[in-house]
Amino acid sequence: MPVWSLAIIPVAIGFLWLLFRTKQSHKRQQSTLSSEYFKGLNYLLNDEQGKALDVFVKLVESNWDTIDMQFTLGKIYRKNGEMDKAIKIHQGLIARPSLPERYRSKILQELGYDYLGAGWFDRAEGLFKEVLIQDQKSAEARHNLILIYQQEKDWFKAIDIAVDLFSENPTVIGPMIAQYYCELAEINSTKGDISQLQNNANKALRYDASCVRATVLLADQEKVAGDDKKAIKLYEGIEKQDAESMILVIDSLLECYENLAAQDKLYDYLVALQDRHENLFLQNVIxxxxxxxxxxxxxxxxxxxxxxxxxxxxxxxxxxxxxxxxxxxxxxxxxxxxxxxxxxxxSVEYRCQKCGFSTNTHYWLCPSCNNWGSVKPSVVELDQ
Ligand SMILES: [Zn+2]
Incomplete structure (x- = not known):
């Protein structure tokens, strides 16, 4: 069996199912449409994509209500990784002079997904922006633009778009915006721009009060500047944001106490911290x-x-x-x-709490499921 015929199986099955559905809902046009569908399907199965697409485009022009079928076909191609074919379908649709206006933004959206899948972020960005012009409320277009800006590390643009979504879903969007501000603060940190660093980290905390990363950035900055007392206060504040994340800063905290020659205070603090959170495993530090x-x-x-x-x-x-x-x-x-x-x-040192991804390196953005702040310290210990 040639490889292409294996790839075409899901396409054909999906299409037959659609055909069945369409036959149910458009009984009057059934006979003429059916024969055309089968013709198109036949071309598909023979791997004559160009001819198949011609048939389908003509079909949809004769009855725009069947456009869902084109969308599904496009999705199937995209799932198979055949972006070029999905793009051809959607470009073919958008180029039709008879295209009813109500379908335009949906086609642009689909084409945007094709470009995303093909890694053409510039083109995808342009399309999703166009969708927003057509449909200013489109949360889907905004989410996709955010993904693109995140991929391109264009944090300013990501913030601009995300802020529009904040009021609808603050518990999800807030932590995302906070991470974007932390990304900016990290850039400030490498450039030595302290006031901007503090500015951005504080903005992060305004959008997400439990953003550990922002507190770490502020605390590290105080530590570098030599204000150990301030740094300690900030590091210790992380316990309230997310106790498990104390592991991330324990070494820095020790250094600050050492700089102040306050070993006794440190001992008392660590013992109390360990008592409050058994799962922190601080005994070696203590x-x-x-x-x-x-x-x-x-x-x-x-x-x-x-x-x-x-x-x-x-x-x-x-x-x-x-x-x-x-x-x-x-x-x-x-x-x-x-x-x-x-x-x-x-033993695994960090684990994503959303998808279970394990790693020895700490990430703020999970490389596996793309969630921010979900990778947490997790020390694997002996059964107790
Ligand atoms: Zn994950």
Whole structure:
């Protein structure tokens, strides 16, 4: 069986189904239309796309109510990745002088999807803009424009469009706009434009009060500027936005406390934080802080005690490394440490809460499902 005939099967099935439906709803024209449809279908099955399209365009001109069939055919082609054919259908329709005005924006929209599928963002953008001129309320066109601007990293344009959608759906659109402002703030950060960075990060927080990324940007900025106290306040505020995300900033937080030589305060804070959120697995961090401020033994005591109640690979690994140094134990210890560190590396550090995508790198935009802020720290630990 040639490859093309496999590809044509879903097209043919979809078309037969449509034919059946059309026959139901247009009984009067049934006989003439049916024979033309079969002619077109026959061309399709013989892979004579050009001839098939000619037949279908003529058909739709004789009865514009059958245009849904062309849309479905276009969708089937698009699903099969045959953008050129989908584009031909929709371009053919839009070029018809007899095209009723009421169908124009729908055809433009479909053509826009074809261009998106083909990766021609410029052309798709132009079309969706045209749809908006025809139908100012089209949320679909706006969503597609947002996707295009997001792809092109044109954050200003993305914000412009998204703001129009905000009032309709603030819980979904708010966090998106916040991420766009964070993207701008990150650009400001690399350019060293502090006031714009703060401006954009604060705008992000206005659209989404729990935007962790904006707080991280503001806190990092204070830390770089040497205002450790302000930075600490901001980092610690993340607990209220999203407790799990504290893991993202714990190293920076430690540095700030160290700069202030406030190890004791840090210890109290971390223990309280761990008590509030068992799933944060802070025992290694706490042990390191204890070791620095009070020496090795208190760190070992803390860990051995903690591990009994809350076993974790990382905790065991750290405990073994302490004991190994202390008693200079056998090679077994060192082997075990190596094994555990390998297991630790294998475990997933971040996971998308929307689609389950796992990764060792933290992303603000999930590379798999394209959701903002859905990739969260997730430490895989031993069964308890
Ligand atoms: Zn995802």
């Amino acid at each position: 042990a390191s802080v204890l070791e620095k401020s009070q020496g090795k033994q208190p760190a070992i005591d803390y860990l051995s005690n903690k591990i009994k109640r809350q076993p974790s690979l990382a905790g065991m690994q750290k405990l073994i490394s302490y004991k190994q140094k202390e008693v200079d134990a056998d090679e077994i210890f060192s082997d075990l440490t190596t094994a555990l560190s390998v297991m630790q590396k294998d």
